[in-house]
Amino acid sequence: MSRLSAAVPPWLAHALRAQRGPVPWSAVVRGALAAGPLLLVAVLSGRTSVGVVAALGAMLAGINDRPGSRRAAVRRLGVPALAGADGLLVGSYAGQHVGAVTLTLLLTVLGLLAGAVSAVGPVASGAGTQLLVAAAIGAGMPLPEPGWQRALFFVGGAGWLLVLRLALPAPGAIAGDYRFDGERDAVGGVYDAVAALLEAVGGPDAPGRRVALTAALDHAQDALGGPRLRPYASSAAERRLHAQYAAALPLAEAATALAWAGEAVPARAVEGPRRLAVAVRTSTHTGPLPAPARSAPALRALDDALLHAADTFDRGGDDSALHTRRRTATSLARTVLGSAGREYGLRVGLCFGAGVAVAQALHHARWYGSHAHWYWLPATAVFLVKPDLGPLASRVICRAAGTVLGAVLFAGFAALLPRPAGLVALVALCGALIPVATRHFAAQTAVVTVLVLSLVMVGGEPGASWSRIGETLLACAIVLLVGHLPALGQRGGGVRARLTHAAEAAHVYLAHVLGDGTTDDRAGRWTLRREAYRALAEARASIDLAAAELPALARHAEGTDEVAATLERLVDTTTACAVQLDDNGRLTPQHTERITALLDELAEGRERAGLVVKEGQALPVPLAG
Numbered sequence: 001m002s003r004l005s006a007a008v009p010p011w012l013a014h015a016l017r018a019q020r021g022p023v024p025w026s027a028v029v030r031g032a033l034a035a036g037p038l039l040l041v042a043v044l045s046g047r048t049s050v051g052v053v054a055a056l057g058a059m060l061a062g063i064n065d066r067p068g069s070r071r072a073a074v075r076r077l078g079v080p081a082l083a084g085a086d087g088l089l090v091g092s093y094a095g096q097h098v099g100a101v102t103l104t105l106l107l108t109v110l111g112l113l114a115g116a117v118s119a120v121g122p123v124a125s126g127a128g129t130q131l132l133v134a135a136a137i138g139a140g141m142p143l144p145e146p147g148w149q150r151a152l153f154f155v156g157g158a159g160w161l162l163v164l165r166l167a168l169p170a171p172g173a174i175a176g177d178y179r180f181d182g183e184r185d186a187v188g189g190v191y192d193a194v195a196a197l198l199e200a201v202g203g204p205d206a207p208g209r210r211v212a213l214t215a216a217l218d219h220a221q222d223a224l225g226g227p228r229l230r231p232y233a234s235s236a237a238e239r240r241l242h243a244q245y246a247a248a249l250p251l252a253e254a255a256t257a258l259a260w261a262g263e264a265v266p267a268r269a270v271e272g273p274r275r276l277a278v279a280v281r282t283s284t285h286t287g288p289l290p291a292p293a294r295s296a297p298a299l300r301a302l303d304d305a306l307l308h309a310a311d312t313f314d315r316g317g318d319d320s321a322l323h324t325r326r327r328t329a330t331s332l333a334r335t336v337l338g339s340a341g342r343e344y345g346l347r348v349g350l351c352f353g354a355g356v357a358v359a360q361a362l363h364h365a366r367w368y369g370s371h372a373h374w375y376w377l378p379a380t381a382v383f384l385v386k387p388d389l390g391p392l393a394s395r396v397i398c399r400a401a402g403t404v405l406g407a408v409l410f411a412g413f414a415a416l417l418p419r420p421a422g423l424v425a426l427v428a429l430c431g432a433l434i435p436v437a438t439r440h441f442a443a444q445t446a447v448v449t450v451l452v453l454s455l456v457m458v459g460g461e462p463g464a465s466w467s468r469i470g471e472t473l474l475a476c477a478i479v480l481l482v483g484h485l486p487a488l489g490q491r492g493g494g495v496r497a498r499l500t501h502a503a504e505a506a507h508v509y510l511a512h513v514l515g516d517g518t519t520d521d522r523a524g525r526w527t528l529r530r531e532a533y534r535a536l537a538e539a540r541a542s543i544d545l546a547a548a549e550l551p552a553l554a555r556h557a558e559g560t561d562e563v564a565a566t567l568e569r570l571v572d573t574t575t576a577c578a579v580q581l582d583d584n585g586r587l588t589p590q591h592t593e594r595i596t597a598l599l600d601e602l603a604e605g606r607e608r609a610g611l612v613v614k615e616g617q618a619l620p621v622p623l624a625g
Contacts, residue, residue, distance in 0.1 A: 027435035036428020057157030069182030081158030084130030091138025092147030108353030115348025140375030402445025
């Protein structure tokens, strides 16, 4: 695949790339027990239309059912489901009581709002997507139930999958209370990532291992930081996991400082974090940990961190802080109304509104015949316009290919399977395949196409396989056209907004380390370091996505990757400075020279990339102690 990627343009290489990993059997089981059984119960009770709506809710929730903790799943599945219910409610009543023009304007405004809110983060993006998809379905799918009942059954379908997520133990669940298996695995992954970074110190793989450590810490924070009835960890098992996570932070800091220094560490230094990872996953004691030599500040910090972790694991700890801060309403509003929210909102609103307008025109021109199922076109446009699913060209290629494949497969199944039993079984099979299919957008599209067409046919409409292909190609054309229109404001606003946020987080972190709070407020320092690295990871992901767009779009993010690389080196150097100051209170000339050089490089890079530096945001230049 690497040779192929080098031989084809980035936008095409992305379309051919798929995620790898073990089969998520627990999610597969949940998918099989969600939409299919709900539909079966509804068919047997004579309320088929209710089962169709509930199965749609379970299907859309299944797309968001990703690996992680049960607590994090409550937000990841629940918030989009509630947004989808709102969209279904609005779409149902609007479709029944307003004309085509008013409906188009209303859904366009809804698209602008949902797109702007999607810039807040992944959960908000999932909520915006379900809001618009459900609104289109509510307005375009003929169902006998009133809008409030549709919304209720939609939430019920998603809620059933969430109940399965919370109640069922994972196959081969690790030791201890299975309710926390996702949390334990996430915290154990942090210690494994620390060990991997220590193993790579001094070699070419060290930068990539540091990025992997950031990803592991982000995942653990999210796994432990889901919604709870109380603002603190309420059980002994949960408090223990929080303390074990907190004990990993000084280890990660010391490992990052060692990677910055670039001098290989003894193999015995790697053994300690690996034993800690095993202890987390098996809920056992660590036993004696091999101590590294204390010949350098970062090695002394590593030794101290290992001793602290061993004490925490053996005796328990009371540090339940996740070293993260809640986003304020002001910061959320700034994101929604900022350049990223405006650009994404405008793009989503135009694509969704254009999809509704074209679908309405075709529907009233009787292009669909006597069957009203025009919702497919705008719903497809919503999925296509989501940058979370890859670059624009890649999304279009995968969506078109997946729809054609899914429609062809369904046509064959519909000709062979008995009705409705065979179609219900097909819905259950597709629900089980969704967690695996989410690794590639084309595969996900094919599975979802088969599932939705099965629901439509069970609901009493004739097969619409071939019209779905035509509607999908129309949606692809709309999104390609709108995606390349000159936007109001600066293009690449999402990339620049995330990169600016990362620079601000790096500034705050550096100012704290070089200020008076280095040794007196380590918890605050770790919070700022986590925020800086998380912001950098989000910016890097956005930059990599923009680089894989078509050249007409990719050029708007030129130069941002160099700024991100400089910021990463700056935050790494700041971490090394913190460890050095903890050790003897003085920075070496190597630290101060590196900081000064990186600040100069950052200023030049931000100017070339067109990033605005706010007044008063200049980074402090340290003086050698």
